[in-house]
Amino acid sequence: MSRTRAGLLVVFLVALLTPVGAARASSTVLCSGYTSCADKGYSNAGYSTHKSTSYWRMYTGTNCTNYVAYRLVSNGMPNVRPKSGVGNAQDWGFAMASITDSTPAVGSVAWWGRTGHHVAYVEKIVSPTEIWVSESNWSGAFDWRKITKSGSGWPDGFIHFSDRVLENTTRPTIRSTPQVGVALAPSVGKWTVMGNSYAYQWTADGTSISGATTKSYTPTPSVAGKALSLQVTASRPGYSPGTATSASEEVEPGELTPGVPTVDGTGRVDEPLIARPGTWTPTPSTYSYQWSVAGSPVSGAASPTFTPRPEDNGRAVTVAMTSALAGYRSTAATSPAPVTVLPGNVTSTANPTIIGTPAVGATLTARPGSWSVSSLAYDYQWLVDGTAIAGATGATYKPTPADRTRPVSVRVTARRSGYLTTSATSAPTAKTAYGTLPASAPKITGSTRLGSTPAVDVGTRKVPQSTVRVQWLRNGVAISGATALKHKVTQSDLGKKLSAKVTWTADGYTRRTLTSSAVGPAKATAKIKATATATPSSRTVRFVVRLPVTGLADPSASIAVTRRGGGTVKFSISRGKGTVTLTKQPAGASTYTFTYAGTSKITSAKTTVKTTIKK
Known part of the structure; x- marks a missing residue:
């Protein structure tokens, strides 16, 4: 072993034999041993096969400094100590003070130099108060530990040699x-x-x-x-x-994807059409509508339904729909298949009726009844016994004699622009009865004097085919042979009232007879004629009086004479002639009135005579 290696050995023995219990007081061992840790998914980054190699001139085997040096060299650092002081674990933080702080990072070195003699490799940052480290302990084992920042076990610092940060x-x-x-x-x-x-x-x-x-x-x-x-x-x-x-x-x-609008309905005048939007994507929240007829928008037609009007008959109807949905542009679509409007239906809701009595010549009036549509025009066709009568196309009809005993009905045809023409027929009347001939009471005109010719006025003939028969009456009794419109007054009529009975007859009508008011009685015409002779000396006036009667012998009668301002004197005449002398008459001019009262057969008469008695 070289001198350096021997020196290192002494340093390591001193460092690693120093207790580190305080540094581990707030920690949990997650795994221990290379194999056991690997089985649990905790890696040693290959140190188990490289622990016999010295890194940064550290002592090989199971010890903290060689393991950390290995990890840093594996991360790309050179296998050369960054500083000479990086030897004993407790010196690392002091030697590398410029890159040592209190913030952990993955790949940094957890260092205990004030509270222990140990270094470990930071594997995971759970939170600012929890880290996970891997470490190789002198005379111990490899392990992973979870260290929380509570108590005194948190590292004294973190050395950032070569942090592994994703940038x-x-x-x-x-x-x-x-x-x-x-x-x-x-x-x-x-x-x-x-x-x-x-x-x-x-x-x-x-x-x-x-x-x-x-x-x-x-x-x-x-x-x-x-x-x-x-x-x-x-x-x-x-x-x-x-x-x-x-x-x-x-x-x-x-952008809304529009559906294909369609129009439901029969398309008849007065029958609603309904707009269907089709399938829009996504579904709009609202739709607005505009109906058009023959390509022109209909004012106010902006609802889902539209009822074609009479003027729309035969024209094409379409609907344009504009959608609205929050966050989307408004989109419009028009129904591609126009609906051609058909004529509207007209139905009779109450059949026509006939007003009047069915009789020949009587006026029957048609009432059109009730219909499902207003403002209709009506045509009429009268039927007799179910057969149409030529020319009988007005609102009224007068049955003819040929219609008698047969019922009458009327067919009413309702029409209006934009609607189908529809007909309805009334119920038939009772059988047509005889008619009543219209006539006014006859009237006698002209004089009823003996020899005159009065006439009967039968009025206007209101039924052209009717015939008239006249019968003159004398005091209500028929005068034989007196059946003309005129009658000459005879002596037989004198003193009696005259009237005329008129009878009308016509085919299909009941015979009708009316009698005129009576006139008369009939009389012969009388006339008084008087002449005067005055005698002044005796103050007397003598009158010669005549009373002729037209058509009769002059009668004997009583005559009254009255002087104006004086009294009245009655005298008799015989066979139409007589005289009377008035005495003590005043001198001067006087006026005398002669009066005949008449009889039941002779008219009354009166005349005035003026005469003067000289003084």
Whole structure:
């Protein structure tokens, strides 16, 4: 053994024979022995086969300094002591004070120089207060220990000869512009050592996104518009983890994949059409709608349903749907298959009815009934016994004589632009009865004097095919042969009232008879004629009076004469002639009135005579 080697041996014996119990007071042995540790997965990094070799001129075999020197040389340091003072374990921290601190790191050397005489290799940093080390103990065994920072067992320092820290050389990249709903496949970047395991944390505007801890990430609507970045932590056994963060990029809104809208419904006027969105990816939260007819948007038609209007008949209907979903751009799609609008249905909800009594010549009026659609126009066709009557197409109908004993009905056809034309028929009436001939009461015109010819006015013939028969009546009794419209008054009629009975007849109608009001009685016409002779000396006036009657012999009668301003004197005439003398008449001009009262057969008569008695 060389002098140096002998000196080292003495140093090592002194260092390693020094108790280290205080340094191990707060520790737990995880394994012990090369084989036992290997079986449990705790490596010795090959020292079991290299322990007979001296590293950094340390003593070979089972001792702490040779084992730590071996690990550092294995990590790339030269097999040369970094300083001459790096020999006895208790001196390492003092000799390497410039790289010794209180912060553990994987690959650093745990050093006890104030509270013990020992070095160990830091394998794992569990937390700032817990580390795992591997060590080879003088006159002991190889082991792994867990050391916690409690009590007095924590290392006096950590020497950072060649810490094994994973360092990022090229930042992670997101690779593509982030967009809501599109999966990202980022690059972890480059590290001083590749082939590591990686942990990931995606952040938005610098805040960690809960659950976003895998390499692949699909931005959700909640991060739209925010700055997205990826923090990558590289890990590798025997190295301290390294962390690097990508450049941030704003998350763009997602793109919705539209479905194919369809339209359900018959497509008839007044029957609703329903828009179906189809399958959109992802599913939008809301849809807005715009219905169009013949390519033009319909004002106000912005709901999931649209009811075609009458003016839409025969035109094509489509619907455009615009989706909305938080974090996504609005997307529109239009139904590709237009629906051609069919005419609307019109149904009768209450059958037509007929107002009026079914009789020949009577007016029947059609009522159209009730229908499912308003603002309809109506056409009419009258039917008799179920057969259409030519030309009977108005709202009213008068049964003809040919219709008697047969029922009448009416067929109403409802029509409106944009709708199907539909008909409904009323229930039939009772059998058509005889009609009542319309007539006004007859009236007698003209004089009823003996020899005159009065006439009967039968009024207007309201049924053209009707016939009229007249019968003159004398005091209500038919006058034989008096059946003309005119009747000449005879002596047989004198003193009696005349009337006329008129009878109308027509096919299909009940015979109708009306009698005029009676006129008269019929009389012969009388006339008084008087002449005067005045005698002034005696103050008397003598009158010769005549009473002729047209068509009759002059009658004997009583006549009254009255002087104006004086009294009345009655006298008789015989066979239409007589005289009367008035005495004590005043001198001067006087007016005398002669009056005949008449009889039941002769009219009354009156005349005036003026005469003067000279003074």
